Amino acid sequence: PIPGRELDGIHFAMDFLSQQNRRVTGEPLNNVTPILAGGKHVVVIGGGDTGSDCIGTSNRQGAASVTQIEIMPMPPEKENKALVWPNYPVKFRISSSQEEGVTRDFAVATIRFDGENGKVTGLQCARADEKFQPIPGTEFVLKADLVLLAMGFLGPVQEGLVQGAGVATDKRSNVMADTVKYQTSREKFFACGDMRRGQSLVVWAIREGRQCARSIDEWLMGKTDLPR
Ligand SMILES: Cc1cc2nc3c(=O)[nH]c(=O)nc-3n(C[C@H](O)[C@H](O)[C@H](O)COP(=O)(O)OP(=O)(O)OC[C@H]3O[C@@H](n4cnc5c(N)ncnc54)[C@H](O)[C@@H]3O)c2cc1C
Missing domain, CATH: 3.50.50.60 (FAD/NAD(P)-binding domain)
Structure with missing residues (x-):
């Protein structure tokens, strides 16, 4: 401005x-x-x-x-x-x-x-x-x-999906989840990639996407101690 x-x-x-x-x-x-x-x-x-x-x-x-x-x-x-x-x-x-x-x-x-x-x-x-x-x-x-x-990415759009899901965000407005389970503050919501770590690189998105998919699979199959 x-x-x-x-x-x-x-x-x-x-x-x-x-x-x-x-x-x-x-x-x-x-x-x-x-x-x-x-x-x-x-x-x-x-x-x-x-x-x-x-x-x-x-x-x-x-x-x-x-x-x-x-x-x-x-x-x-x-x-x-x-x-x-x-x-x-x-x-x-x-x-x-x-x-x-x-x-x-x-x-x-x-x-x-x-x-x-x-x-x-x-x-x-x-x-x-x-x-x-x-x-x-x-x-x-x-x-x-x-x-x-070409600057000033401020984080994921909040209106709509993020606010609608009611998931907790960090101080940079990214959706909070760790890199082991990728589960957000709401048990049926998982987050990975730019949405979770902020504006980043394709290699990170691929890695997080794959790890997150595994975590979701384990959660669905009842193989983890995550809240269900
Ligand atoms: C201009 C530009 C140049 C870049 N150059 C590079 C580069 O050279 N090298 C590099 O490694 N990285 C680069 N990046 C970063 C890279 O593109 C991202 O880190 C990566 O795409 C993140 O992947 P993602 O799957 O987390 O998110 P995204 O690729 O953003 O995918 C999210 C998807 O979700 C969809 N979506 C959004 N809301 C909803 C909804 N409510 N329901 C369903 N779907 C929804 C979107 O349409 C999108 O397809 C660049 C980014 C930009 C913007």
Whole structure:
């Protein structure tokens, strides 16, 4: 929520990516407004996998330029194994989409969007300090006709399934369940994958899905001491 957010040409990454999936598979777009990067200066805000997908898609659509900005500082070239083991090491990585062509910048905070006639024309940015706040005197402008917001996953949608089921959630709004039984606070409800651990990776979803299926099977067969 920064000034200029309402301008045309600023979109959530998922709106951009999901309609491109439909184009590729030949499915109807269902009356959504087309979001296309062809001939445009594209700025992707967010340096994760979703951001990478936006870069690859923008390049394939023929973007004039693609810039990716990340609020976190640039990670080190090499991981510090002693510091991070056994966790996944934090180090500078280049995704296959980034390899195809993008200008990347780190420790960048967006202050506001500029526009003309209701359409975005650029971003007012500044270097971000360790608290992600803009550092005065470091402001700069990025030209943009299309801005893709590839950050800010807030957790599973609460309205509907989660609230309807009445299952307990953690402080990040994920559904609470352990990684042995996957049973939630309600005995007939099990949770796994992104719903349980938050936005993550496919390999985790597969692992949790399989383990959860086993736990449910054992529960149905009366082979565990879980509440029934
Ligand atoms: C743009 C993007 C790029 C990503 N890139 C990568 C990557 O490069 N590598 C990687 O490892 N991970 C990546 N991820 C993360 C990865 O996609 C997820 O971690 C993974 O898909 C989680 O799997 P899941 O089965 O837990 O949840 P999901 O894949 O979200 O599946 C949940 C399913 O439940 C369905 N559903 C929702 N509500 C209901 C309901 N009420 N009733 C029935 N069904 C319902 C949904 O439609 C969906 O099909 C990316 C994610 C995004 C969004």
